[in-house]
Amino acid sequence: MRRGPVQRALATVGHRVVILGFTAFAIFPFYWMLITAFKQNSDLYVGASNTAHNPFIFNEPPTLVHLRILFGSTLFPTWLFNTLWVGALVVAITLLLAVPAAYSLARLTGRWGERLSIGIFLTYLVPSTLLFIPFSRLVALLGLQNQLWALVLIYPTFTVPFCTWLLMGFFKTLPKEVEESAMVDGCSRVGAITRVVLPLAVPGLLTVVIFALTLTIQEFVYSLTFISSVERMTVSVGVPVALVRGDVYYWGSLMAACLITSVPLAVLYNLFLDRFIAGFTIGAIK
Amino acid sequence: MDTVETAVTTASRKAPDTLSRRDRRLGKLLLAPALAYIFLLVALPFLLALFLSLTNSSAGSLEFSFVGLQNFKNVAASPVFLRALRNTFIFTLVSQVLVIFLGNILARALLKQFRGKLLVRFLVLMPWAAPISLATLGWLWIFDSTFSVINWGLKVVGWLGPGQWYYWLGDPTLGMVAIITVHVWRLLPFSTVILLAGLTSIPSEVHEAADLDGAGPFAKAFQITLPMMLPILTVALLFGVVFTFTDMNVVYLLTRGGPYNSTHVLASLAYQEGVLGGDVGRGAAVAIFLVPLLVVMAVFMLRVSRRSEVT
Numbered sequence: 001m002r003r004g005p006v007q008r009a010l011a012t013v014g015h016r017v018v019i020l021g022f023t024a025f026a027i028f029p030f031y032w033m034l035i036t037a038f039k040q041n042s043d044l045y046v047g048a049s050n051t052a053h054n055p056f057i058f059n060e061p062p063t064l065v066h067l068r069i070l071f072g073s074t075l076f077p078t079w080l081f082n083t084l085w086v087g088a089l090v091v092a093i094t095l096l097l098a099v100p101a102a103y104s105l106a107r108l109t110g111r112w113g114e115r116l117s118i119g120i121f122l123t124y125l126v127p128s129t130l131l132f133i134p135f136s137r138l139v140a141l142l143g144l145q146n147q148l149w150a151l152v153l154i155y156p157t158f159t160v161p162f163c164t165w166l167l168m169g170f171f172k173t174l175p176k177e178v179e180e181s182a183m184v185d186g187c188s189r190v191g192a193i194t195r196v197v198l199p200l201a202v203p204g205l206l207t208v209v210i211f212a213l214t215l216t217i218q219e220f221v222y223s224l225t226f227i228s229s230v231e232r233m234t235v236s237v238g239v240p241v242a243l244v245r246g247d248v249y250y251w252g253s254l255m256a257a258c259l260i261t262s263v264p265l266a267v268l269y270n271l272f273l274d275r276f277i278a279g280f281t282i283g284a285i286k
Numbered sequence: 287m288d289t290v291e292t293a294v295t296t297a298s299r300k301a302p303d304t305l306s307r308r309d310r311r312l313g314k315l316l317l318a319p320a321l322a323y324i325f326l327l328v329a330l331p332f333l334l335a336l337f338l339s340l341t342n343s344s345a346g347s348l349e350f351s352f353v354g355l356q357n358f359k360n361v362a363a364s365p366v367f368l369r370a371l372r373n374t375f376i377f378t379l380v381s382q383v384l385v386i387f388l389g390n391i392l393a394r395a396l397l398k399q400f401r402g403k404l405l406v407r408f409l410v411l412m413p414w415a416a417p418i419s420l421a422t423l424g425w426l427w428i429f430d431s432t433f434s435v436i437n438w439g440l441k442v443v444g445w446l447g448p449g450q451w452y453y454w455l456g457d458p459t460l461g462m463v464a465i466i467t468v469h470v471w472r473l474l475p476f477s478t479v480i481l482l483a484g485l486t487s488i489p490s491e492v493h494e495a496a497d498l499d500g501a502g503p504f505a506k507a508f509q510i511t512l513p514m515m516l517p518i519l520t521v522a523l524l525f526g527v528v529f530t531f532t533d534m535n536v537v538y539l540l541t542r543g544g545p546y547n548s549t550h551v552l553a554s555l556a557y558q559e560g561v562l563g564g565d566v567g568r569g570a571a572v573a574i575f576l577v578p579l580l581v582v583m584a585v586f587m588l589r590v591s592r593r594s595e596v597t
Contacts, residue, residue: 018395019406022388026410026475029424032435036427048438049451055435101320108313110305120320122584123328127532129553130577133560133570134334140348157327160320189312218417220535225561236419240539251427258424262416269415270408277483281521 030259037256038062044252066252076257078231079238082148086234087216089152094159094212095205101160102167103193107176117168124161128221131157139226150226151234155219159212166211166279170204171197207275210268217265235261338570345564357571367572370543370550376462377551378530381469385526386519388470389477396478397485414475422539425468429454429540458548461541465549468536473529477522484518485511520590524583532576552576 035058036044043060046053053059070076101120105113135154144150178200182192198205223237230242239257243250269276305313339357343350361367396407413421428435431453440446454460488511496506534553537543543550543558550558552575560569 015395015398015400018391019400022392022395022474023406023409025471026413029421029428029471030412030416032428033424045433047432048434049441051438051441055433055438097320097323100316104313104316108305108309109317110310113313116317118588120324122587123324125528125580125584125587126328126332127528127553127576127580129532129534129556130335130573130580131328131331133338133556133566133573134331136345136561136566137334137338137343137348138331154327156323160323161328164320189309214415218419220417220419221557224538225557236417240419240423249427254423255427258416258420261420262412265417266408266412266415270411273411273479274483277479280480280525281483281518 030262033255033259033262036251037066037253037259038064039252040065041252066250066256069250070253070256074243074253075231075233075238076235076243076253079233079235080261082232083217083234083236086148086151086155087213090155090159090216091209091212093152093156094163094208097156097160098163098167098208099198099205102164103171103197105164105168106171107179117165120161121165122161124158124165126157128158128219132221132225135222136225145226146228146232148227148232148234151219151223154222154226155216158219159215162215162279163208163212166275167201167204167208169278170201170207170275174200204275207272210272211276214265214268217261335570335573338566339574341567343566343570345561345566350567353567357567358574361568361571366547366550367555369548370552370555370572371575373462373549374531374551374553377466377469378527381466381473381530382523382526384466384470385473385477386523388474389481389522392474392478393481393485396482411475411479413472418472418533418535419539421472422468422536425464425471426455426540429464431456455541456545458545461545461549465536465540468540469530469533472536473526476529477526480518480522480525481515484515487518488514517590520586524586524590528580528583531579 035056039058040060040063043058046055048055105117105120109116139145139150139154142150142153144153174197178196179189179192182196183189187195217234218236219234220236223234224241227233227237230238233242235257239254239261243254243257338350340352340354341350342353342356392410396403396410427433434452434454436454437446437452440452446452452460454464492510492514493506496510501509532553534551534557537549537551537554538557541549543554547555552572556569556573558569559565559572563569
């Protein structure tokens with residue numbers, strides 16, 4: 001199709017407008033967190049009916065007081081530590097369960113493995129909002145109420161199925177000859193896996209580590225249900241539940257906490273985006 | 287996006303049935319721990335949820351007795367539940383229609399090459415990467431009853447006259463608008479990147495061949511792009527529906543189901559009844575209503591994956 005210069009210019013402008021509009025919609029809440037986190041209270045708490053006061057900019061010099069409160073006199077650092085501690089254990093459990101299972105499904109189970117792998121993937125769809133009720137029984141039975149171990153036990157229920165699926169796809173992309181030649185050279189199958197396959201699978205393993213970690217940091221429902229002591233909370237629950245004292249919202253510190261947790265996750269997600277998408281599209285792209 | 291294609295084409299390749307018996311045994315051994323874990327902590331709890339919904343269990347004690355379908359009868363007679371059921375469908379339907387519509391526009395815009403594309407992709411993806419509870423907290427501040435920046439904007443442009451005010455989270459209709467906005471905001475990046483993966487996977491030769499045959503832009507859109515995008519569109523929609531339908535974060539943190547239980551969804555109501563209210567049996571009964579939709583979704587998902595297996 002031939003188009004004149006005017007139409008082409010219009011198309012470019014339209015494209016810019018679409019991109020800018022969507023980007024603004026996506027990042028507005030983060031911009032709002034950023035500006036709130038550094039505003040002085042007298043600049044922050046001006047009623048929105050005052051149209052002379054522009055809330056989008058700093059009307060008074062920025063301040064670090066909210067950050068100082070967040071790190072100095074709240075349990076935010078403890079929550080960060082709890083989250084990373086649970087995250088590390090969940091990642092370890094996920095790798096221990098998902099790596100052998102994924103290799104087995106990719107190489108050692110033949111045709112029924114393909115069916116089974118889809119079955120495992122489907123368990124990822126069973127939501128936390130259905131399972132938290134039976135889990136509350138289980139957690140009470142095991143005496144794990146209000147302990148981070150409850151989360152360590154339960155979080156792999158959503159990391160293992162998806163990570164197994166992701167890793168299985170990854171193992172299938174490695175050529176079979178890799179293990180076969182190692183086995184001809186006298187390695188056992190297990191030896192070939194540990195010495196040859198796993199080193200080649202490092203990018204896949206890294207993807208799974210990041211994915212399990214981000215899912216753990218994002219989780220809210222189980223953590224809200226099972227952890228009641230403030231000092232044992234994870235970030236995703238501690239910030240919305242315990243940083244709000246009574247009815248008083250400390251918006252500056254709250255928004256700082258949201259931003260500090262969200263931005264590193266966004267960076268990690270972007271680095272591994274293509275692999276996550278490959279997992280979600282389950283063969284719908286030919 | 288080449289990783290997408292390679293992963294998928296190899297995933298659909300048939301595995302040969304020429305494994306030795308030792309390999310088969312090892313295969314079962316390696317699979318056993320993950321399967322055991324999933325059986326014990328997903329399958330059994332799932333059945334336990336069904337079982338609990340038939341009992342009068344409460345949070346305080348481990349004793350209970352069977353009450354048959356009494357919980358379901360009580361729940362179905364409650365106006366709060368019926369409202370929550372309706373809300374769940376409205377939120378899911380409206381937000382997913384918007385997400386798929388807007389996601390297609392954004393994905394097409396991102397398909398072009400332009401300066402700063404990587405930065406735009408990073409920024410546009412942020413809502414999906416941020417922990418949902420913290421992102422919702424950001425929106426809670428945006429919708430604040432006194433300091434809402436939206437109201438400030440509406441005042442400035444003159445939409446809200448003197449004395450007029452929107453209480454975003456204190457009004458059933460505005461509350462629902464707020465909840466849907468957050469869902470759309472959060473799931474738009476997810477659908478966009480999936481649709482983008484689909485668009486990039488259509489080989490450019492297909493479009494070139496259509497150009498040679500003299501196909502116009504509409505013919506190309508409806509006879510080539512849409513049919514080739516249908517499987518990926520289904521996937522984006524399925525996940526979007528499941529994520530919205532089963533979510534309680536947004537409602538719980540924005541409105542707590544209020545005002546007067548008018549914005550509850552099934553998940554947040556199950557939490558209120560089963561955990562806060564301590565009536566485990568009733569909470570389980572509410573949550574069980576999530577199951578039929580999930581089963582339908584699972585069947586769809588199987589069909590999508592089966593179709594790609596055949597070709």
